[in-house]
Amino acid sequence: MKITDKLGRSLSVDVVVKAPLIDMWMEPLGYNLTDSATHFLRVPEGQFALRVMSQLGADLLVHLNGKLLLSAAVPKGIQYLECDQEGNPFFFGPPDVREAGNLNKNAFFADGVMVFANDGFTGDSVDGDSTTGDGATNNEITGDGVEDQTIVLQEPLAAPFGDGVLFVVARFADDPIYGECQPPRQEITATFQLQAPEDHDKNLAGSLSRLIQPALPDEPDEVIKVTSSSRPKFVCTCTGCNTGKGHAH
Amino acid sequence: MSEKLNQSQEMALLMLYDKRMGRAGKRLGLTPYLVDYWYLHDAQITQLLPFVGVPGDYHYWNKGKEAERNRQGGYGGHIYEMVLNTNPSVCYLSSTNTVPMQLHVMAHAVWGHVDFFANNKMFAETQPTTVLERFKQARNKLTELVDNPEWGWQNVEYYMDAIHALENFVPWLPTIEGRLSDKQLREQLKQELVELKRRANIEGEVSSSMKRQLEGGIASLEAQLKRYPIQPTGDLLGFLADPENTPDLPEQVRMMLAIVRDRSLYFQPQARTKFMNEGWASYWQRELLLQPEVDLPLEYRFDLAQSWTMHDQQASAWYLDPYALGQGLWRYIDRKYGYDEGEVSVKVPLLSKDKDGNPIESRKSKSVSVTVRNRDKMMEVRRHYDDNRFLEEFLDEEFFEFTNEQSLDWVRRAIRMINKAIVRSGWSAQLAFEPIPPSLNEMMQIVQIWMQVQKTSLESHQQAGTPIFPVSEQTLKEMGTILQIVAAFDANKHQIRRQLVLRTGYHSVPNIQLVDTGKFSDNSWTLKHVVDDNFGPLLQSECRDTLKFFWRLRGTASPVRLLTMEPKQEKGPLEPYEYYTEDGENVKERFL
Numbered sequence: 098m099k100i101t102d103k104l105g106r107s108l109s110v111d112v113v114v115k116a117p118l119i120d121m122w123m124e125p126l127g128y129n130l131t132d133s134a135t136h137f138l139r140v141p142e143g144q145f146a147l148r149v150m151s152q153l154g155a156d157l158l159v160h161l162n163g164k165l166l167l168s169a170a171v172p173k174g175i176q177y178l179e180c181d182q183e184g185n186p187f188f189f190g191p192p193d194v195r196e197a198g199n200l201n202k203n204a205f206f207a208d209g210v211m212v213f214a215n216d217g218f219t220g221d222s223v224d225g226d227s228t229t230g231d232g233a234t235n236n237e238i239t240g241d242g243v244e245d246q247t248i249v250l251q252e253p254l255a256a257p258f259g260d261g262v263l264f265v266v267a268r269f270a271d272d273p274i275y276g277e278c279q280p281p282r283q284e285i286t287a288t289f290q291l292q293a294p295e296d297h298d299k300n301l302a303g304s305l306s307r308l309i310q311p312a313l314p315d316e317p318d319e320v321i322k323v324t325s326s327s328r329p330k331f332v333c334t335c336t337g338c339n340t341g342k343g344h345a346h
Numbered sequence: 347m348s349e350k351l352n353q354s355q356e357m358a359l360l361m362l363y364d365k366r367m368g369r370a371g372k373r374l375g376l377t378p379y380l381v382d383y384w385y386l387h388d389a390q391i392t393q394l395l396p397f398v399g400v401p402g403d404y405h406y407w408n409k410g411k412e413a414e415r416n417r418q419g420g421y422g423g424h425i426y427e428m429v430l431n432t433n434p435s436v437c438y439l440s441s442t443n444t445v446p447m448q449l450h451v452m453a454h455a456v457w458g459h460v461d462f463f464a465n466n467k468m469f470a471e472t473q474p475t476t477v478l479e480r481f482k483q484a485r486n487k488l489t490e491l492v493d494n495p496e497w498g499w500q501n502v503e504y505y506m507d508a509i510h511a512l513e514n515f516v517p518w519l520p521t522i523e524g525r526l527s528d529k530q531l532r533e534q535l536k537q538e539l540v541e542l543k544r545r546a547n548i549e550g551e552v553s554s555s556m557k558r559q560l561e562g563g564i565a566s567l568e569a570q571l572k573r574y575p576i577q578p579t580g581d582l583l584g585f586l587a588d589p590e591n592t593p594d595l596p597e598q599v600r601m602m603l604a605i606v607r608d609r610s611l612y613f614q615p616q617a618r619t620k621f622m623n624e625g626w627a628s629y630w631q632r633e634l635l636l637q638p639e640v641d642l643p644l645e646y647r648f649d650l651a652q653s654w655t656m657h658d659q660q661a662s663a664w665y666l667d668p669y670a671l672g673q674g675l676w677r678y679i680d681r682k683y684g685y686d687e688g689e690v691s692v693k694v695p696l697l698s699k700d701k702d703g704n705p706i707e708s709r710k711s712k713s714v715s716v717t718v719r720n721r722d723k724m725m726e727v728r729r730h731y732d733d734n735r736f737l738e739e740f741l742d743e744e745f746f747e748f749t750n751e752q753s754l755d756w757v758r759r760a761i762r763m764i765n766k767a768i769v770r771s772g773w774s775a776q777l778a779f780e781p782i783p784p785s786l787n788e789m790m791q792i793v794q795i796w797m798q799v800q801k802t803s804l805e806s807h808q809q810a811g812t813p814i815f816p817v818s819e820q821t822l823k824e825m826g827t828i829l830q831i832v833a834a835f836d837a838n839k840h841q842i843r844r845q846l847v848l849r850t851g852y853h854s855v856p857n858i859q860l861v862d863t864g865k866f867s868d869n870s871w872t873l874k875h876v877v878d879d880n881f882g883p884l885l886q887s888e889c890r891d892t893l894k895f896f897w898r899l900r901g902t903a904s905p906v907r908l909l910t911m912e913p914k915q916e917k918g919p920l921e922p923y924e925y926y927t928e929d930g931e932n933v934k935e936r937f938l
Binding site: 109110115116117118121122123124125126127128139148150152164175294295297298299301302303304305306308310311312313 | 391588659660661665667693725776779787788790792793794795797798801802805806808820823824826827829830831833834835836837838841842845848849880
């Protein structure tokens with residue numbers, strides 16, 4: 098999914114898995130619900146990777162099931178993060194499947210990816226477009242009465258916990274364009290709920306009333322006009338659909 | 347008819363086709379109210395949107411808010427028509443519509459919606475002959491109150507905001523005949539109590555177990571008689587408007603309650619038959635215009651073919667959109683229960699022009715043979731059903747299998763087109779999957795691979811100018827959604843059916859009833875929320891606000907409580923919970 102900061106800079110973070118049909122990555126199917134910011138993904142049990150696409154570099158924290166797996170700096174371009182900071186491939190599924198499966202021991206960090214040894218970001222952070230907390234400021238009065246403002250270190254954000262919950266925190270790397278006056282380092286987050294295919298199908302069946310329908314194509318010159326972009330959008334208002342009756346509670 | 351017409355000729359043409367549609371509709375068994383057509387500018391129509399098209403509806407700040415929201419959102423597209431549940435009905439036609447589009451909306455609005463309003467029993471109590479006058483009177487009364495120096499806007503808003511917050515809590519239509527009033531029921535229970543006590547005295551002396559049983563019955567009746575009202579009621583506005591229940595409430599507030607209640611009752615059937623009504627109109631917008639009496643010229647049919655499929659732009663609409671799903675269900679009913687019963691010959695006057703160039707019907711005619719279709723089942727459903735029953739009964743496995751097959755067919759066609767485009771655009775042949783695999787999982791993999799290529803190609807294009815994959819992300823998402831819905835159906839047919847029924851609007855109104863006003867006990871009012879497992883607990887902020895608004899509308903300062911169920915822990919079981927206010931400002935909460 099694409100995440101954007103207040104300056105309009107964006108980076109795309111998505112889960113990818115290996116395609117059985119041909120030897121390449123593929124993006125699992127998923128859905129979104131009206132009452133949740135989580136992206137529900139249909140992921141077969143086994144190894145997966147994170148595809149990070151950005152025109153700028155980014156710093157990432159990756160949590161799975163509430164546990165921090167990776168803290169890394171990712172260069173610009175299209176990068177695939179396949180393993181945690183201990184070199185273990187990212188894996189989704191119960192432990193017995195993990196032990197029985199042939200994990201790709203050659204999982205590696207993409208070129209240019211730097212792994213941090215510490216547990217989290219130690220820089221300042223402010224509330225971005227997401228669920229981060231506020232950066233707190235301590236005002237200390239020094240001996241001569243002048244306030245000394247220091248930035249309190251951000252407590253590591255408590256990652257959501259749950260089976261298959263993949264939580265990614267990202268922020269943009271410094272951009273040389275700005276020189277010494279770098280923009281605030283906003284943290285932005287994305288939550289993915291990885292679900293095995295059977296569970297995913299059952300859960301979708303139980304959530305269809307809240308499913309967000311995909312948007313219509315908006316590129317009139319796409320080569321495949323699977324739907325016509327010139328059809329009128331018909332708005333029928335005779336049945337009170339503008340009264341807002343029947344809101345979900 | 348392809349030459350350009352001036353406005354008066356265009357009007358004459360539309361009325362001519364209106365007459366033709368009338369002949370066809372009559373033969374098909376459609377019986378709408380008479381219709382007044384109002385020909386309006388787009389701006390005039392959009393001005394009416396917040397009032398749901400009803401001229402003379404009262405002004406209120408929430409309508410201004412909606413108007414602004416509509417304006418910013420581009421009104422969701424061009425408003426082609428609006429039609430009102432009135433008798434005679436009012437149908438607005440937009441001045442920017444082409445002639446074929448006007449015919450489309452006339453068929454859709456009049457022979458679809460107005461016929462539905464006139465025949466579905468849910469609308470029987472909406473009093474369509476007087477609604478325009480009632481709404482105007484309501485507006486005048488509210489305006490008078492606002493202009494009254496003893497009231498003014500602030501006081502009117504103080505009460506109207508609260509009433510609007512509870513506007514959905516009105517009786518469930520249709521009204522059940524022969525139901526006992528609270529007074530009658532109380533009398534009946536009192537008599538039963540007397541009888542039980544008499545029996546306890548006599549029969550209780552014979553058998554102690556009988557005595558215990560009777561005493562239990564007596565206790566239960568006495569407890570019931572201590573409550574007021576005897577029967578819990580969900581008609582909160584009606585209860586508050588009754589002077590017997592709220593003797594200290596100002597008459598003006600009672601008037602406001604009655605106005606909003608009347609308005610809610612008028613619109614309730616429309617909310618509860620959205621899928622049916624839109625489906626009905628979408629069905630007839632095509633079926634009627636193809637009847638021989640209408641005799642559409644070929645060039646109109648080409649334009650109309652596009653309009654007829656406007657709700658099929660996305661295959662997922664066949665599951666999720668009221669128009670497409672509703673139409674699909676009506677067609678299913680027609681396929682399953684309808685049958686052809688012979689042919690009939692229809693005389694169709696040919697079109698000509700008078701000396702001023704206005705289109706007229708000539709004396710010459712042609713005879714056309716048309717198959718007579720029996721649609722008795724459709725007419726029966728039209729009369730007696732609402733959305734809940736419509737979807738519960740007809741959204742069955744057979745319908746789903748048919749729809750799933752249609753949507754998978756759409757996906758396969760898309761895959762074929764994309765394969766061709768990949769080869770044509772010079773992408774690697776590895777990405778074109780021929781033949782198309784039959785299994786759902788393999789089709790999912792194809793879409794997933796294409797999604798990966800599409801996104802990475804877009805990123806590479808932005809960074810290095812490389813070619814973009816020839817399919818948009820939205821198309822691939824649409825394909826992915828269809829495949830997931832079909833897989834979900836295979837996983838749990840019952841649940842997916844249930845969820846689609848829940849998408850019908852009116853069922854998301856929480857079931858909150860007034861169970862006691864404390865008239866015979868402590869004067870505290872008690873509301874009870876009957877939890878629906880499909881929706882789970884209420885939003886806490888809404889509980890507090892609802893309670894505060896309800897407190898305002900009683901004319902008394904006695905406490906109000908709302909009993910509901912909340913989980914003690916996230917995803918834990920629901921347990922009894924109480925919201926309580928004594929002053930209408932501070933709300934206390936606790937687990938019981």
